[in-house]
Amino acid sequence: MQASQPSHPIGVFDSGVGGLTVVRALMDRLPFENIIYFGDTARVPYGVKSVATIEHFTQQIADFLLKQQVKMLIIACNTMAAVAADKVRAASPVPVLDVIEAGAKHATSVTRSGGIGVIGTPATINSNAYARAIHQLDPSFRVYSQACPLFVPLVEEGWLDHPVTRLTAQEYLKPVFVESIDTLVLGCTHYPLIKPLLLDVVGNRMQLVDSALSIADQTAELLKKQGLSNPAHSVPDYRYYVTDLPVRFQAVGERFLGRSLNHLERVSL
Amino acid sequence: MQASQPSHPIGVFDSGVGGLTVVRALMDRLPFENIIYFGDTARVPYGVKSVATIEHFTQQIADFLLKQQVKMLIIACNTMAAVAADKVRAASPVPVLDVIEAGAKHATSVTRSGGIGVIGTPATINSNAYARAIHQLDPSFRVYSQACPLFVPLVEEGWLDHPVTRLTAQEYLKPVFVESIDTLVLGCTHYPLIKPLLLDVVGNRMQLVDSALSIADQTAELLKKQGLSNPAHSVPDYRYYVTDLPVRFQAVGERFLGRSLNHLERVSL
Numbered sequence: 001m002q003a004s005q006p007s008h009p010i011g012v013f014d015s016g017v018g019g020l021t022v023v024r025a026l027m028d029r030l031p032f033e034n035i036i037y038f039g040d041t042a043r044v045p046y047g048v049k050s051v052a053t054i055e056h057f058t059q060q061i062a063d064f065l066l067k068q069q070v071k072m073l074i075i076a077c078n079t080m081a082a083v084a085a086d087k088v089r090a091a092s093p094v095p096v097l098d099v100i101e102a103g104a105k106h107a108t109s110v111t112r113s114g115g116i117g118v119i120g121t122p123a124t125i126n127s128n129a130y131a132r133a134i135h136q137l138d139p140s141f142r143v144y145s146q147a148c149p150l151f152v153p154l155v156e157e158g159w160l161d162h163p164v165t166r167l168t169a170q171e172y173l174k175p176v177f178v179e180s181i182d183t184l185v186l187g188c189t190h191y192p193l194i195k196p197l198l199l200d201v202v203g204n205r206m207q208l209v210d211s212a213l214s215i216a217d218q219t220a221e222l223l224k225k226q227g228l229s230n231p232a233h234s235v236p237d238y239r240y241y242v243t244d245l246p247v248r249f250q251a252v253g254e255r256f257l258g259r260s261l262n263h264l265e266r267v268s269l
Numbered sequence: 270m271q272a273s274q275p276s277h278p279i280g281v282f283d284s285g286v287g288g289l290t291v292v293r294a295l296m297d298r299l300p301f302e303n304i305i306y307f308g309d310t311a312r313v314p315y316g317v318k319s320v321a322t323i324e325h326f327t328q329q330i331a332d333f334l335l336k337q338q339v340k341m342l343i344i345a346c347n348t349m350a351a352v353a354a355d356k357v358r359a360a361s362p363v364p365v366l367d368v369i370e371a372g373a374k375h376a377t378s379v380t381r382s383g384g385i386g387v388i389g390t391p392a393t394i395n396s397n398a399y400a401r402a403i404h405q406l407d408p409s410f411r412v413y414s415q416a417c418p419l420f421v422p423l424v425e426e427g428w429l430d431h432p433v434t435r436l437t438a439q440e441y442l443k444p445v446f447v448e449s450i451d452t453l454v455l456g457c458t459h460y461p462l463i464k465p466l467l468l469d470v471v472g473n474r475m476q477l478v479d480s481a482l483s484i485a486d487q488t489a490e491l492l493k494k495q496g497l498s499n500p501a502h503s504v505p506d507y508r509y510y511v512t513d514l515p516v517r518f519q520a521v522g523e524r525f526l527g528r529s530l531n532h533l534e535r536v537s538l
Binding site: 149 | 317423426
């Protein structure tokens with residue numbers, strides 16, 4: 001396996017379609033970088049699976065992308081980052097960033113009160129990975145975590161501004177509001193799509209941290225620091241690999257990506 | 270592969286935990302039958318996957334159960350029944366029943382107006398399998414289908430009698446109410462858990478058909494007709510196989526089963 005080359009693509013992966021919010025942020029922040037995306041759509045969602053199964057699936061995907069000669073890996077799935085980031089890092093010859101580390105860093109840099117809320121899937125919240133990442137940066141911060149299992153299906157249903165989604169958000173955030181929290185991390189790549197609704201529900205109680213934007217910033221920083229920015233200033237190459245037939249991925253994916261989605265291919269692991 | 274023997278167990282399978290509502294109905298209806306249940310929890314849910322992938326996974330599970338010498342197969346997952354029942358039947362040396370056929374038969378026997386509504390996952394509804402099954406019995410019946418993708422996550426969240434579930438049901442059933450329908454098929458094994466709430470939302474507009482109860486009745490009939498009823502009147506043996514670690518299956522499964530869940534084992538396909 002050869003070392004990272006500046007002209008090589010960035011590898012981004014997720015259990016399904018959610019990581020495309022990270023791809024979208026990368027496209028906006030780093031418009032000359034080539035990107036390969038991998039979504040494990042035949043086995044999505046990971047959020048309710050066991051640690052052993054998630055670790056196994058995650059390593060399979062990382063290996064696939066490394067064979068495509070990516071210059072870095074981005075774990076765009078909070079569940080995989082929570083459960084398997086350490087193993088991927090230990091086995092990877094190229095730099096690895098993950099959404100949890102990115103969201104934690106961003107949250108600690110903007111909180112004033114030191115009270116940080118995190119919302120995510122049950123697997124992400126149960127792993128306690130955000131609290132660990134935040135406390136590694138500063139053990140004095142208080143972290144309050146809340147699982148929101150219905151947000152992913154609500155986003156995939158397209159109910160981005162629907163009374164049911166609003167009522168669900170009010171229900172999930174009720175216990176968050178009574179804590180002294182000024183910063184809320186969107187700990188799932190699906191949540192940026194309901195950011196307007198969430199902003200409305202939280203009002204001026206707290207600011208939201210969108211991990212997709214955080215990781216795009218950190219990617220820019222890493223590429224610059226390691227001399228890995230793509231020197232070519234031409235139209236970049238975007239490729240998408242999925243494990244199930246790509247029809248639904250394409251339809252839902254374009255909503256996540258905010259633009260059309262080409263060069264989509266199905267592969268087996 | 271040897272033929273069906275009366276003392277052999279009934280094989281029931283589903284993509285996850287939902288088929289346990291069928292097991293529960295079988296336990297009540299046929300208290301002396303041994304049952305083997307298979308839930309593909311590492312790859313659940315099937316409802317959003319492609320036809321090719323669902324067919325492949327379904328056949329793997331049927332083969333596993335046939336190796337356990339089941340005397341009949343029950344496809345307790347509407348998505349698998351919709352997409353892969355014909356293939357399983359063609360390859361099976363033992364009788365095969367499925368929830369769609371069972372629900373369709375029951376609905377056609379109780380409707381008075383001939384207007385039948387069906388609610389289910391997107392894959393079940395998109396397959397149009399209920400309409401086909403109903404029209405094979407009587408082409409004069411009118412079928413109106415409605416996908417309800419949020420019901421499964423709402424049931425798994427445990428919001429069985431929650432304002433969000435009520436609002437979601439009202440939203441999904443709005444188009445059903447304006448059709449001339451007197452019978453509504455619960456075309457997903459998760460839905461029996463919200464039957465009280467659904468009964469409340471539909472009021473006296475229509476009666477509900479619970480496929481779990483329908484298939485238990487048809488199983489009793491088939492066993493009797495083919496001389497396959499278990500002659501032993503002792504405490505039966507119940508075994509459960511899953512593909513992911515069984516912790517979550519056990520917790521959620523006991524809610525579906527309405528009793529404790531033992532003899533649970535993880536296997537690989």
